[in-house]
Amino acid sequence: MGKMSVKPPSGFRDFTLQESAARTALTRQIEDTYRSFGFQQISTSVCESLATLQGKGGGKDNEHLIFKIMRRGESLQKAFAATTVETLDELTDLGMRFELTLPLARYVSRFRNDLVFPFKAFHIGNVYRAERPQKGRYREFIQCDVDVVGCDSWGAELDSLQAILAVFFNAGIEKLEVQLNDRRILDAVAKSWGISGPDWASILVSLDKLDKVGTKGVREEIERKGFANHWENIESRFFADSASNLASWQDLAPKEVENLSLLSQGLCSFCENSSFSVRFNPTMVRGQEYYTGTIFELHHPDLQGSLGGGGRYNKLLELFGGPKTPAFGGSIGFERLFLLYSKSIGKSMDKTQANLTSLEVFFPVFAKDLRLKLQNYANQLRRQGVCAEVFPESSKLKQQFRYASQRGAKYTVSIGPDEFTGQSAKIKDMASGEEISVHLKDLETEILARCRP
């Protein structure tokens, strides 16, 4: 066969050294932040049985997102013999998860007896979507979820949202906006107008597009769908100046408005002295079929679309056969967070990255038979967490020092045959060019004083 492609499949990515290091650093920061709010890490498998992914929690809407894995061996042969173009799914048995909420619901149902409720979980992992790849839309990406299961109070919603906002705050991001709404307020509107469930769902899909297509676009789509008779009501409810004032919805859903108002107050208190903001957005709907109450989305002025979102899903866990269990959760889209993170730390990024991708100490090898001794000194430093390297080949010194400079080494430590005889080492600061001579027994102390002051 000919030479193979060096690229990953369309929609999949490799990450550069800088990206890989920064992504790991950001992931650790997210884990630590979620943990500081009392959330506990869970992890689930990337592959789920197709039946789970296609169940009601996933829903028909998401069917086209699933990467399906072909059966193997005899099971495949047998399935193929019985398959027509209409039943191609029979050739597959597994699918790749396209979000983390369904796996969480399965997880909690499985370990219900071992968990302490209210159960506060965080869940970070790859998800896969068989969408057409576009700029900024990938087929493999990371989601970072928090969920509180077994608690129907706004306190759980505040907890989750604060943890999510803290992640953005700790990542140095400014001007984040939280948009809040409640599915039950939307349903109360439909009920008061006598609109059926399916009709209302279709209208909501159009309303949700406000940010993308504007009021005129929403109106046209609603009329095209045959709901022109409702437009006057919709306009006066959703597009009035007062619509963004939560209190103006109190007549329809007093309890839900009080809930959102408490949540909003808690979030505003958290955002005080920051550039973050919180607002009620009655046309924000979100797609997932499983939401039953409060929903939210995160937006940023530099990016179109949302950076994350979530909501209350009080009925999802019943799909797995357990008792009625209220739950609320939210998800951060890692890829868009990372985009802002990379920008936000701007110049300080160089410093962060330097710590993660650069060498701290480089030992050139002056003579073959010195390698093992040099390794011992390097290992002393590594045990203290210092990133140290002995050049793996016995190349010309010029080549070795070029490598050290390309790798951004902060210090070189030269110990040649003469130095070993005199029990000394030369430490050179690669930035200033300054060089000092130290006794070998002081090498570790001297390096630590410089690298870990």
Place this chain on the structure above:
Amino acid sequence: MGKMSVKPPSGFRDFTLQESAARTALTRQIEDTYRSFGFQQISTSVCESLATLQGKGGGKDNEHLIFKIMRRGESLQKAFAATTVETLDELTDLGMRFELTLPLARYVSRFRNDLVFPFKAFHIGNVYRAERPQKGRYREFIQCDVDVVGCDSWGAELDSLQAILAVFFNAGIEKLEVQLNDRRILDAVAKSWGISGPDWASILVSLDKLDKVGTKGVREEIERKGFANHWENIESRFFADSASNLASWQDLAPKEVENLSLLSQGLCSFCENSSFSVRFNPTMVRGQEYYTGTIFELHHPDLQGSLGGGGRYNKLLELFGGPKTPAFGGSIGFERLFLLYSKSIGKSMDKTQANLTSLEVFFPVFAKDLRLKLQNYANQLRRQGVCAEVFPESSKLKQQFRYASQRGAKYTVSIGPDEFTGQSAKIKDMASGEEISVHLKDLETEILARCRP
């Protein structure tokens, strides 16, 4: 549809809270250790094009390991129309990686112009194998690789192996054994006996089973394969008392023996004062077709089979169309490392886990309208990295304290209406039962003094 299964598919796993926390902690330790040796992190996609996975690097041996992903939409319909039971692969376009070396080779080939050589990479990620699940054998598991690309010296081999041993050492594991061999020594034997490549490959497969089936078993298999005429030679070479002495192979492959001897010396020096050991094992072969020189495996007395391994693969990168590029790499099987790690830290595990899964500070909610104030105090502590929680519901205090105790909270901080009036808080040490009263402005200092002494 009926209720859905709470379990992941066969061979896939969920992890408990304790496991998840410990796996994350171990992963960080591995990353930090590899980084301290000057290896830089890379990351590649889980899915590769089938052509890459089925190419010569993967090899026919591994074909059955690949989870294949079905095409979608029109492309699937079209493929199905033309597919027979012999060409079922045509229905698929992607596959899940079953190891990390092939993706690394692709990565280096892709970014060749941006990398500094010798390029020292580390690569940690999930791999997937469509094997029949067994005790301890999973379909989704983590590998932790290091590789040095662009260096043909034993210095690169020493670097990689030291980093791998340091991971085990830092994880508190004892009695690890490194077994070394060289494919070129084995090939020199075949050449000296005039055995053809394919025959020799078949004999090596049998030799490699020594640990499992013993000398008698190896002999029987070799005879069954029709190589009885070679047994006498094999026995006197490979099963003599002197066989484990590297020097006894010097006549056949002097250069390779010198190389292994230097490597072995370097590793022994690294293992000094530890319970680790290093030995030459002439019957250790390893399966991958792509190895061209030094190979190694890691073994532990408590576990059957290897905990990791690797070798030199000087021809793999050419598959991607670049120039001849020597490379050496090794892989740690995370799952088996984790098994030993969990055991080795034994009781100290509780302590490690407590830090990762337990609450440090719990704030009970004495009255609904105090929640936001409590959140502010909790957030002060969280900003200092302390894991703090405010109970999300306004339940009875008894229930709240039961939750705190179940979650292993170290301290509870009680601030009721009276305390707020008096600007004081009660800090209770949950282990000793001791309780002190502090001024609210000193709360952070007092907690930090206890949690971060």
